[in-house]
Amino acid sequence: MINLSINGRKLAVKPGSTILEAAATLGLEIPHYCYHPDIGIDGNCRMCVVQVGQNTRKLAIACQLPCTEGMDVQTESPAVVKARKGILEFLLINHPLDCTICDQAGECPLQDYAYRFGPGDSRFVEKKGKKAKHVAFSDTVMFDGERCILCTRCTRFFEQVRGSRPIGVENMGGKSTITLGPNGPITDPYQMNIIDICPVGALTSRDFRFRQRVWFMDFAQTVCPGCARGCNITAGSYQGKLLRFSPRRNPDVNKSWMCDDGRLSYRQYNLTARTRGATVLGEPATQPAALDKVRELVGDGSGVAVLASTRSTCEDLFALKTWASGAGIKALWHGAASWAGDDMLKLPDATPNTAGARELGFTPVPDKPGAAVGGKLRVLVVAGDVAVPAALLADLDALVLQAPVAGALGAAAAVLLPGRTPLEKKGTLVNATGQRQPIKPALDPGAGVPEDWTLWRDLARAGWPTLLHLQAEMARAGCAPGLARKATVEEHALSQRASVLTGQP
Amino acid sequence: MIRETKILSARFDKPESWKLDGFRRDGGYETYLSALKTRKPGELVAEVKASGLKGRGGAGFSTGTKWSFIPEGIGKPVYLCVNGDESEPGTFKDRQILERDPHQLLEGVGLTCYAIGAHTAWVYLRCEFAEGLRKVQAAIDEAYAAKLFGKNIAGSGFDLDVHLHLGAGAYICGEETSLLNSIEGLRPYPRNKPPFPAVEGLFGCPTIINNVETIANIPHIVKRGAAWYAGLGHKEDPGARLWCVSGHVKTCGVWEIETGFSLQELIDSPQFCGGIRDGRRLKAVIPGGSSSRVLTADEVRQTTMDVPCMKRVNSSLGSAGIIVLDETADMADVALNLMKFYAHESCGQCTPCREGTPWVVKVLDRIVHGRGRLEDMDLLLDIADNMEGRTVCALADGACWPLVSIVQKFRPEFEAHLARAHRAAVAGVGA
Numbered sequence: 001m002i003n004l005s006i007n008g009r010k011l012a013v014k015p016g017s018t019i020l021e022a023a024a025t026l027g028l029e030i031p032h033y034c035y036h037p038d039i040g041i042d043g044n045c046r047m048c049v050v051q052v053g054q055n056t057r058k059l060a061i062a063c064q065l066p067c068t069e070g071m072d073v074q075t076e077s078p079a080v081v082k083a084r085k086g087i088l089e090f091l092l093i094n095h096p097l098d099c100t101i102c103d104q105a106g107e108c109p110l111q112d113y114a115y116r117f118g119p120g121d122s123r124f125v126e127k128k129g130k131k132a133k134h135v136a137f138s139d140t141v142m143f144d145g146e147r148c149i150l151c152t153r154c155t156r157f158f159e160q161v162r163g164s165r166p167i168g169v170e171n172m173g174g175k176s177t178i179t180l181g182p183n184g185p186i187t188d189p190y191q192m193n194i195i196d197i198c199p200v201g202a203l204t205s206r207d208f209r210f211r212q213r214v215w216f217m218d219f220a221q222t223v224c225p226g227c228a229r230g231c232n233i234t235a236g237s238y239q240g241k242l243l244r245f246s247p248r249r250n251p252d253v254n255k256s257w258m259c260d261d262g263r264l265s266y267r268q269y270n271l272t273a274r275t276r277g278a279t280v281l282g283e284p285a286t287q288p289a290a291l292d293k294v295r296e297l298v299g300d301g302s303g304v305a306v307l308a309s310t311r312s313t314c315e316d317l318f319a320l321k322t323w324a325s326g327a328g329i330k331a332l333w334h335g336a337a338s339w340a341g342d343d344m345l346k347l348p349d350a351t352p353n354t355a356g357a358r359e360l361g362f363t364p365v366p367d368k369p370g371a372a373v374g375g376k377l378r379v380l381v382v383a384g385d386v387a388v389p390a391a392l393l394a395d396l397d398a399l400v401l402q403a404p405v406a407g408a409l410g411a412a413a414a415v416l417l418p419g420r421t422p423l424e425k426k427g428t429l430v431n432a433t434g435q436r437q438p439i440k441p442a443l444d445p446g447a448g449v450p451e452d453w454t455l456w457r458d459l460a461r462a463g464w465p466t467l468l469h470l471q472a473e474m475a476r477a478g479c480a481p482g483l484a485r486k487a488t489v490e491e492h493a494l495s496q497r498a499s500v501l502t503g504q505p
Numbered sequence: 506m507i508r509e510t511k512i513l514s515a516r517f518d519k520p521e522s523w524k525l526d527g528f529r530r531d532g533g534y535e536t537y538l539s540a541l542k543t544r545k546p547g548e549l550v551a552e553v554k555a556s557g558l559k560g561r562g563g564a565g566f567s568t569g570t571k572w573s574f575i576p577e578g579i580g581k582p583v584y585l586c587v588n589g590d591e592s593e594p595g596t597f598k599d600r601q602i603l604e605r606d607p608h609q610l611l612e613g614v615g616l617t618c619y620a621i622g623a624h625t626a627w628v629y630l631r632c633e634f635a636e637g638l639r640k641v642q643a644a645i646d647e648a649y650a651a652k653l654f655g656k657n658i659a660g661s662g663f664d665l666d667v668h669l670h671l672g673a674g675a676y677i678c679g680e681e682t683s684l685l686n687s688i689e690g691l692r693p694y695p696r697n698k699p700p701f702p703a704v705e706g707l708f709g710c711p712t713i714i715n716n717v718e719t720i721a722n723i724p725h726i727v728k729r730g731a732a733w734y735a736g737l738g739h740k741e742d743p744g745a746r747l748w749c750v751s752g753h754v755k756t757c758g759v760w761e762i763e764t765g766f767s768l769q770e771l772i773d774s775p776q777f778c779g780g781i782r783d784g785r786r787l788k789a790v791i792p793g794g795s796s797s798r799v800l801t802a803d804e805v806r807q808t809t810m811d812v813p814c815m816k817r818v819n820s821s822l823g824s825a826g827i828i829v830l831d832e833t834a835d836m837a838d839v840a841l842n843l844m845k846f847y848a849h850e851s852c853g854q855c856t857p858c859r860e861g862t863p864w865v866v867k868v869l870d871r872i873v874h875g876r877g878r879l880e881d882m883d884l885l886l887d888i889a890d891n892m893e894g895r896t897v898c899a900l901a902d903g904a905c906w907p908l909v910s911i912v913q914k915f916r917p918e919f920e921a922h923l924a925r926a927h928r929a930a931v932a933g934v935g936a
Binding site for chain 1: 697849852863894895896
């Protein structure tokens with residue numbers, strides 16, 4: 001371990017740690033633009049200057065300089081404070097200062113640092129430089145050269161993360177600007193990540209721009225339901241409508257990235273028509289009446305199968321399994337959905353909790369479903385948002401359908417129960433590599449849509465008043481040991497680390 | 506009495522001095538070939554270190570010490586890059602070597618590569634040196650044909666390949682780590698240090714980057730010994746250098762003179778500059794290429810051209826480009842001219858240089874064109890304070906040193922611009 005002091009506070013860090021990383025372990029944020037934990041060091045913005053020892057003429061950059069034994073680092077010395085002010089003044093002199101119409105406003109490190117460390121006013125009385133504005137880099141990314149501070153996070157993202165160079169720096173000195181390469185618009189399926197890592201409003205999402213000021217929005221830290229990777233995301237919404245997904249850093253799952261398909265999948269969770277309240281044989285019914293009908297249809301459980309969605313949480317599935325097992329149902333199946341995977345994050349399994357379903361004993365739909373339930377599939381209980389194979393419906397006496405959107409099957413259902421989308425749920429998901437991750441509701445589905453697990457609880461007449469009680473029961477049953485506590489600790493640690501290093505919310 | 510010491514320039518005026526035949530008739534490549542057989546690489550490094558030779562590109566770092574930074578036994582190839590991207594305003598010495606005695610440079614390349622254990626060398630030239638690059642390429646071809654380069658040179662078992670690489674005309678490529686990026690085919694942004702190139706340079710391998718004039722000195726030092734070289738010129742900054750004089754003198758030129766001579770004498774001597782043109786008076790000298798602090802006429806009188814004296818007068822010998830300015834020079838305009846160069850040549854990587862150099866130009870442009878304000882001079886000094894020492898490379902420092910020294914030493918000239926502007930404005934209102 002290397003011993004050093006930062007602002008007089010002593011600490012020990014692993015050999016090779018930079019000053020910026022060392023400071024982060026103290027919870028001390030050293031402002032920076034070009035450095036990003038997942039695309040590394042470049043050292044161009046000079047925002048992270050610190051004083052090492054007594055040398056005030058040549059300041060070090062904290063992102064790049066490795067800690068050495070006995071190092072004495074000052075992050076608030078007069079020389080550092082002045083240099084930082086100087087850097088912000090430089091960054092702002094040719095910046096358009098168009099925060100009032102800029103989508104980055106409110107989540108802009110340039111704005112934030114200007115308030116915290118900046119000079120407050122400008123001594124620049126000259127004409128500002130002119131650069132290309134509203135340049136479409138692609139169908140999804142818009143570029144504004146005048147807002148750009150040339151930190152090159154975007155070009156380095158492509159070079160280092162994607163191994164390509166669709167954009168680069170053109171010209172020299174004050175005329176430098178980011179430009180599209182000779183092959184035209186960016187086609188990379190991960191290109192929208194450059195919007196998030198851009199510390200200013202130079203790169204904006206053509207999908208999100210001009211739609212809402214971020215300070216009016218609500219944000220939920222959750223997990224992308226798009227595939228089995230389970231990329232950690234922040235879901236942004238306004239007045240009950242999702243406006244965007246953006247990746248949230250988790251070094252073990254998705255680093256700071258997510259695929260564009262997952263990012264834009266937020267649209268499908270803004271439901272226009274949905275199931276509210278229960279229906280029995282096409283007539284609105286109270287929930288207890290509907291559940292009684294389910295019990296009646298299931299009977300002793302023979303000839304009954306459950307088809308569960310792998311978009312459901314582990315909690316939903318545990319409650320479902322508890323009820324089904326108690327009701328004598330032996331066939332616990334899970335559905336599937338797929339899309340084209342890729343070489344980075346996106347997996348072919350287009351649902352977020354297949355591993356969780358498997359862990360709880362749900363199995364894929366067998367080739368001969370009738371035989372699997374001892375002759376004839378009499379009643380099918382569909383739990384959650386899942387595509388039902390036609391073979392299951394062929395010779396059915398009754399269908400129980402619980403889903404956010406009933407769809408074409410709704411009319412055929414003897415009992416129809418409401419359901420929530422993953423964006424309306426609290427609980428946990430297990431991704432393809434076995435990480436158990438908490439999700440939190442970004443949207444409130446409103447009246448008549450209880451949490452999915454409560455339906456199965458009520459059917460089972462189980463005594464879990466809250467989700468925490470259910471999770472405790474799961475822990476006792478050996479499913480997801482230590483789940484509740486682990487989730488909160490991890491969440492906290494990740495959000496702390498992410499914001500100190502990425503400079504993003 | 507100031508006089509020339511012709512070492513590097515000894516053969517400059519011979520007919521076809523750039524050809525191999527003549528070079529070998531004068532004993533060329535003998536030092537190289539004999540060193541390959543009779544001397545150990547470590548001896549050569551020690552010899553150069555003991556000679557006191559300093560880098561001639563501008564920074565003036567001890568050449569032998571730089572060579573000794575190459576780590577041993579790390580299992581990577583070692584490279585030599587010869588920096589011939591001579592672009593510092595006021596500097597035109599390397600060009601003389603490239604055009605008039607390229608084999609002298611190549612012999613130095615051979616000896617240096619042998620000393621540092623390199624088997625590949627790149628001679629990096631700015632593409633505007635059309636004549637120099639033709640001469641150097643022809644010399645490389647001649648050397649290969651004479652089996653001075655290639656495999657198992659003269660049966661010594663030593664292999665060496667020498668490549669000529671052209672820059673595309675950016676000043677920043679003369680910064681050693683930019684030069685490496687340029688050779689690697691990358692945008693020539695300077696690299697952060699550490700790691701230093703001697704540890705992690707070209708293609709991630711240990712690399713020594715030396716200026717053309719530095720390398721050209723190596724055969725002479727190896728041939729005549731460290732003691733001989735250390736005895737030349739000023740004892741704390743030994744050697745002879747090719748001094749480039751330009752500006753308002755009667756005769757401009759390049760002269761090879763041992764360090765420690767009087768700058769005033771060089772300017773006045775009939776054998777050298779012959780005094781200031783048209784009988785005018787000296788106003789200022791930029792002594793070491795445009796990136797050095799300006800000296801006033803009073804300072805010039807006390808200045809000898811050696812590192813210790815330059816430290817005393819707070820300037821530097823840099824690349825030995827001496828720019829002489831007479832009383833007709835408008836120092837605000839001089840500053841504007843210089844700063845336009847730095848703004849144009851800033852690579853744009855670091856915030857302070859990218860944003861600061863064009864800002865300085867805009868302020869100076871206002872002053873020179875009669876739109877200056879009283880606070881502008883302090884503003885210039887403070888912008889410079891926010892640039893100097895705040896960037897990856899020394900380009901911003903090189904812009905700040907002349908700027909700050911000009912503003913500080915010639916402030917009345919800036920104020921005269923303001924007064925003139927003020928009078929014009931008053932007259933304009935009156936009319």
